[in-house]
Amino acid sequence: MIRLFVAISVPEMLRQRLSGLRGQIPGARWVRPENLHLTLRFLGDVDEDAADDLDAALSRITAPRLQVALSGVGHFASRGQVRGLWAGVEPNDALEHLQTKVEITVQRAGMAPIGRRFHPHVTLARCNDTRVSRIDGFLAEHSGFRAPPFPVDAIDLYSSTLGREGAYYTREATYPLPD
Numbered sequence: 001m002i003r004l005f006v007a008i009s010v011p012e013m014l015r016q017r018l019s020g021l022r023g024q025i026p027g028a029r030w031v032r033p034e035n036l037h038l039t040l041r042f043l044g045d046v047d048e049d050a051a052d053d054l055d056a057a058l059s060r061i062t063a064p065r066l067q068v069a070l071s072g073v074g075h076f077a078s079r080g081q082v083r084g085l086w087a088g089v090e091p092n093d094a095l096e097h098l099q100t101k102v103e104i105t106v107q108r109a110g111m112a113p114i115g116r117r118f119h120p121h122v123t124l125a126r127c128n129d130t131r132v133s134r135i136d137g138f139l140a141e142h143s144g145f146r147a148p149p150f151p152v153d154a155i156d157l158y159s160s161t162l163g164r165e166g167a168y169y170t171r172e173a174t175y176p177l178p179d
């Protein structure tokens with residue numbers, strides 16, 4: 001089995017900027033700069049045959065190239081606890097279109113529907129035991145975060161393995177978007 005997800009890779013310059021948003025938040029595990037990405041579709045654990053089918057299907061995706069601009073920060077929470085801190089994405093029809101294409105493609109390749117709305121974001125930190133009140137300062141400090149748009153000419157298939165220091169992501173394949 002291999003744990004896979006489809007993502008947009010974030011350029012090095014922007015990863016550096018995002019790393020600058022790190023702060024002192026109890027319980028936050030900050031994502032290593034090289035791991036910062038924008039997930040289009042989490043696929044979970046799939047067997048080798050399914051991974052081959054996904055790869056073949058994804059290699060046939062056609063969607064226009066696009067630009068993506070990161071903007072603002074936010075969090076996911078459940079039961080009063082912060083689960084993740086993220087940088088947001090400016091509203092972007094081309095990105096929605098691309099994600100829909102990916103969703104249709106992976107379903108045709110045999111994946112079950114994900115059943116929740118696409119909420120584009122770049123996760124900055126995952127949190128354990130962090131009360132929502134502990135991130136007020138972080139949210140206020142970075143509410144004005146804006147980055148220039150970056151070009152997206154391809155999407156990537158990543159695998160994820162758990163190591164001692166957290167998840168390691170490997171780019172398994174790149175699927176260029178047509179001109």
Ligand code: 2AM
Binds near residue numbers: 039042084160
């Ligand atoms: P996240 O950044 O919001 O945590 C690899 O784990 C990527 O897949 C992450 O970007 C993660 O989103 C996303 N993902 C979506 N659903 C997931 C799930 N159920 N388990 C793990 N990762 C998931």
